[in-house]
Amino acid sequence: MNIETSLKEAMAIEGAIGAALVDYESGMALGTIGGGRDLDLEVAAAGNTEVVRAKVRTLTSLAIDDTVEDILITLSRQYHIIRLLTTTHGSLFLYLVLDRQRANLALARHNLKRIENELSV
Template sequence: MPGIDECLLEAMTLPGARGAAIVDWTSGLALGSVGESPNGDHEATAAETAEVARAAAEYRAFAPADATYDDTESGPYDSTGGGTYDGADDDAKGLPVEDLILTTRAGFHLIRFVETTFDSSVFLYLWLDRCTGNLALARRQLRDLSERLVLR
């Protein structure tokens, strides 16, 4: 089972990979990064992608249509105070989102949430070149890496 460094190096073997990171989305800190960064600063990229990941994980708009909510209390998946996503009908251990894909003119930005036995707030981030990257292969590989990743 790969650790952080091994996971990032494996992600960089994907066709078109330009940069990769493992980020804590609650703090916005990179636990590790490799390759290039879209804005030239790995820490700034980690903070910016954490904002996107946090929005996707916390708001109801991204929950499955058949999900059930507890409207009596505020919680970690709804920052507006209108109820929490309880994850009862979801196989993703509470998070309604598996991964995110952002497409720009020059590349693809993939965010894959890492599920752990503890309350994880970590995701894998991969930046792919749009001309040479293989989006389908990258999604499959990130899913595999997220399932095998061991956080030490």
């Protein structure tokens, strides 16, 4: 599945507000969908790049031999899921913003994993 199709699949997840595929080495979004006036996905992609870099640095500093699957940020009205893709995809993450009232967090994480497995960059 290509980037555009993957992002459309992410937006089909119940409660989805916006989604992006981001290169965390450069901080650039390779693709975005959704968002709007209240959610600038380009800014969010760049900001969440710093979150990912900090977590990866922390694991290295602690000499933890493991990888991050995803990072969850909970807001009062939204969930933000950052799903780091496997090394075969390079330094990429899927970013999904969900409306907390309409989303099923467990199902959203499951669907992001499925999208990751089908993604071809």
